[in-house]
Amino acid sequence: MNLKQMIKDRQLEPYMHKGSFGIEKEGLRTTSQGELAMTGHPEGFGDRSHHPYVQTDFSESQLELVTPPQESLNQQYQWLSALHDVVNRTIDSEEIVWPFSMPCILPAESDIPIIKVSNQGEIEYRKQLAAKYGKKKQMISGVHFNFSFSEAFIEAFIKDARQESEAIDRCNALYLKMSRNFLRNQWLLTYLFGASPVSHASYSSEGEGRYYRSIRNSPMGYHNAFSNRVSYQSVEGYVKDIETLVTEDVLTEEREYYGSARLRGKGKAVKNLMKYGTRYVEFRSFDLNPYERLGFSYEQSLLTHLFLLTMVWMDKDSSSEEIKRGEKMNRETALEDPFSLSAFKDEGAQLLNEMQKTLKDLNLPAAYQEAVDSAREQLLSPEKTLSARIVKDLGKEGSFIQLGLRLGMNYKEHAFEKPFLLTGFEDMEMSTQLLLSDALKSGLETTVLDVSDQFLKFEYMGKVEYVKNGNMTSHDSTISHWIMANKTVTKNILKRAGYQVPRGEEFASVESALSQYPLFNSRPVVVKPKTTNYGLGISIFRQPPTYSNYAEACRLAFEEDGSILVEDYIEGTEYRFVVIDDKVEAVLLREPANVIGDGSRTVAELIQEKNSHPYRGEKHRAPLEKIKMGEIEQLMLKEQGFQFDSVLEKGQRVFLRENSNISTGGDSTDMTDTMHESYKQAAVEMAQALGVKVTGLDLIIPDITQPSTEEKPGYVTIEANFNPAMHMHAFVQKGTGRNLTEKVIRMLYPSIK
């Protein structure tokens, strides 16, 4: 089969670079002294047997991060990044994830803990591996790169096959050629990506006294010595050879076959490859890149992708003999001194030319070109390769362990710089980022269906749930959503059910609102648009309004909406009650932007200090907003007799805003534990009256020291929000943050503890 010609004939070049990408990345949990962590797998990850993303490999201390297959490398890295945040935030505060392929300080062979799972078969398998290879070899970590062509490409490629077997043959042919040529040429990637020049003495004294490109890819590393007994010339041969190795007890199980390229099909049995065809290939020869927080850089992935495409697109193919030669070259490359030129430099240059050709033929984006250029440069200048850079840094840092600790610590700290964001998904709303983070941690199989629409899909033990905007779920009815979206309807229902809401009127025209002025000329009122956003168009009259003020307020409110409400103004403090699944999970007090004097600093300096809090950001990218120093704030100061450069007395509090919205720099104080039970009870009952599982109720409470009773209700409810922000409860200015996204997950999946 001339695969290239077949692709050209079908005009499939534009589809060819599309694919499905997955990364598996191992890493040892390590103490702050650089020793292997002897703690158990973190409980925060829940039930390990269902966790699709965070697994343990051979050892209890060896984390394996598995990204779900993604349609682009970009999405792949979003996932890899997010999983690193989740892992770094979940492991013991004293531990880091070791950034090198070669292990940290290992204990004695016998003390290395094998995974502790309930499945006895899994433990037995590991014990046999330990006996065969030694536990220490199993502690070497690496990156696996999984690749398949896109469904659309494969579909179009096999469309004109006359029978199913022909379609399967075509598909296998693609992945076999890719694998053969990969095995033949992988030495180049080892030259470029090799990053295990050295190991700690606790690993082995073999090969001490010099540096290598990749101990892991060398005979000192961890690989089967019998990979040359497996054929890649046909799927039938591949399957037969692996089955024979198992029959002859050379391998304990099929999965023990650790070739650099493993064909993967339906299920775990290799024989399915014949019946259903190859679905993807797992490439396993990559060292951890210690300079990359995620263990493997985006540029490395681009180059790997291009390399794999080239393995199919190039005219040459590789015989079994050539594959053996390629594996030998790979071992030799691995053993080379990092600073020496490659023994196969010229062939490497040719290979890069082939890649350049692929890039051009397939019209790949510029980033691929940059990756090739960088590879070309490294081929000419070995000191620019990863292994050489590590060796140089070892000298500066003092030791392998020191260097590993410093890098690992940095990566861990990164996860805590903005604990309210989930790297990779920062474009989504904060509540969704937090929900996503908790879902990944709990081991829900998660799909981001639509980033801009905040649409997630979860699956856990077969149960599918969809969530939009962090808390819109199947547990709430569509009508309860619209009930809360309509203030008049909400009030109507709450009132009829016997709860306290402000008395008021709705108007659909300025004329009708003005004609009813006499109703409002003798009491404090609030004039507001029926649908409000961030408090726009609201006028509060603590004293009965004059006609002209009332008219102006109506005009302002009508600018925001086609209907307005004029309601009794209730004197008191507003609290946000979040009800989830019939329980008040958070109560929050929001106060207008303010600073408190210290007797020496100016208002501007106090604002600056307050704004430096890590929770304060801009444009809804942080749980709290920075206080602005604009006209409104200036005016507000002026009304209190101050300017930005006024020095405030110690303890003196001045407000910069009238409204208490977080979005205009307001403060947040968690009151969940201090709020009297009677108010929480009322909130739960109101949610039930509205028929809703998730809501944010805004209650005005004049005096929280007095409980609310049926005879003397202590509150008035002014709003019910169908999609309450959750992040503002998780990260508060004062008090204890409340993780509400976790409560949403528990509501959807009560079996998750």
Next chain:
Amino acid sequence: MNLKQMIKDRQLEPYMHKGSFGIEKEGLRTTSQGELAMTGHPEGFGDRSHHPYVQTDFSESQLELVTPPQESLNQQYQWLSALHDVVNRTIDSEEIVWPFSMPCILPAESDIPIIKVSNQGEIEYRKQLAAKYGKKKQMISGVHFNFSFSEAFIEAFIKDARQESEAIDRCNALYLKMSRNFLRNQWLLTYLFGASPVSHASYSSEGEGRYYRSIRNSPMGYHNAFSNRVSYQSVEGYVKDIETLVTEDVLTEEREYYGSARLRGKGKAVKNLMKYGTRYVEFRSFDLNPYERLGFSYEQSLLTHLFLLTMVWMDKDSSSEEIKRGEKMNRETALEDPFSLSAFKDEGAQLLNEMQKTLKDLNLPAAYQEAVDSAREQLLSPEKTLSARIVKDLGKEGSFIQLGLRLGMNYKEHAFEKPFLLTGFEDMEMSTQLLLSDALKSGLETTVLDVSDQFLKFEYMGKVEYVKNGNMTSHDSTISHWIMANKTVTKNILKRAGYQVPRGEEFASVESALSQYPLFNSRPVVVKPKTTNYGLGISIFRQPPTYSNYAEACRLAFEEDGSILVEDYIEGTEYRFVVIDDKVEAVLLREPANVIGDGSRTVAELIQEKNSHPYRGEKHRAPLEKIKMGEIEQLMLKEQGFQFDSVLEKGQRVFLRENSNISTGGDSTDMTDTMHESYKQAAVEMAQALGVKVTGLDLIIPDITQPSTEEKPGYVTIEANFNPAMHMHAFVQKGTGRNLTEKVIRMLYPSIK
């Protein structure tokens, strides 16, 4: 108590005209020959014992329409109007509702059917009434006007009462004064509104040979002779007197007391008036106005309202003696000749002056002034009163029965002129009007919570349901709504569940869409905004697009939304499947605007004829839209070689539009019965996969003669709509209309048959 002063002291004038208004209106079902209908109460109204709006009074043939209390007369008339539509559309096609208070042609006394209900007590009560008054008297119909002040007014009026009993006293004082003065002065309303100048011979021969203002209000009419035995000076007196009448067996039950003003409180027992106070007053002396489709005109209601306010606002009050005098004046007025001046003309003028004063003091709208002006005119010109107008028309029409039949027929026809609208609620969406209509017919207790938001509340046998936009209910989850709102998510879910959706890509920028042009240069595609409205921004390429056409299509689509979809174009016909509660309830074929030639008329003439169909209207005010003759249509014609003045051959069909939307003049054909079961099955399963009870699925089916099978699915689903229009299925161009709103009601209330 000086009530007026108390109102003034509390500055309650602006609240005073606000109130709660209800109307009860009786009417006989009558055959097209003017005889009393002997048929049973229409089955369409469902279970009579739960029906809040359409009841039967004394006779099985005597309908009683009851509007729920409304906060304004305007709303009151919306309800009254809607109920008349519902009644006229539900009664037998051969029957009308008799427009006069005096009965149609009655059968012999013994043949008049008493109501047929299951409650034996109700039947016994009617039998006793029949025995006491004669059945024929019971057949006289009228209007009851129920009034109470607004809650806000009452609340403010009693706020400073020192104890509950004082509050109740104040409240009673208001309604007692209103009732006393009403009884004293009601003769004026009988003069103005009296509309029973004559009766048919089958009723009685008493008083034959001359005309009256109001037989019904006269001693020949239907009223208790003992109303002067009930005191209105205190609630205690009122209660004691009625109880005594029952004890003495003068009345069978308390409810038999038919005074012109009946105080109503909590529950049915009059004694509750003392404990809980008067809640509203029922004024019962009004004849049916035969010139008014609804039996009582809006102007009559305005005048009545003003009259009632005046009865409180006027300084005078009425002693028991004066009440007796008032009742005598009313009887005398009723017996006057319609063309004679009132014997109490001067007092009437004074009364109108009082009303004028009230109007001014309370600053009532101009419509009240017009009502007073008209009354003043009638006082001076008796020939302008209702009774006189009827007498004049009797001469023209030939007979009382002829006149009644003509008017009743007119009112019935009105209900069928636009059967897709519900008079009174025409501002609401058509689907909501139809739902409302079915709800009123079925006897759901209905509240229109928000007209502009299409928000309804239903209650039936204690079960409350809310519905927005005709079919958004508690039966669907909020997430299923958002799933369908997002085309990409919908496709994703349907595809994973194994259903057919078009292959496609989503793009968030013009650049990314253009860069992927190679994917689309060899197949037919549709370029569309991710969120579409009325087909805006959609480009269809039946042949693979050129780059420049593709680029232009992307640009157009991005004008409508921030994301666009490029999907395979599927050749075939699009059908709308509406699934409700796991069943396909309608299948609709929509075709682009078109006309078919007859060999003589021009395109323009054919369009004009097609547009004259009663289902065609403009701007979504009818189930089908009129075909426009604009630039697009002109261009479309030109492409086919025609102009608007081209004469088409017989049978020749030309299209005026490319798109099949109803909103651009498209045709609709119901296909519910002809569509193959396999497609309906697929639609039901897709709705289940989306987890949704109500949806409109758009399927492209190349060949409906072939069933869809799992191996060879015959359809591709291009959209799932969360709020499918229902009216377009009810009123179709071809085929049988499908009542979907009824299905929604059955989903919510399975007990309703």
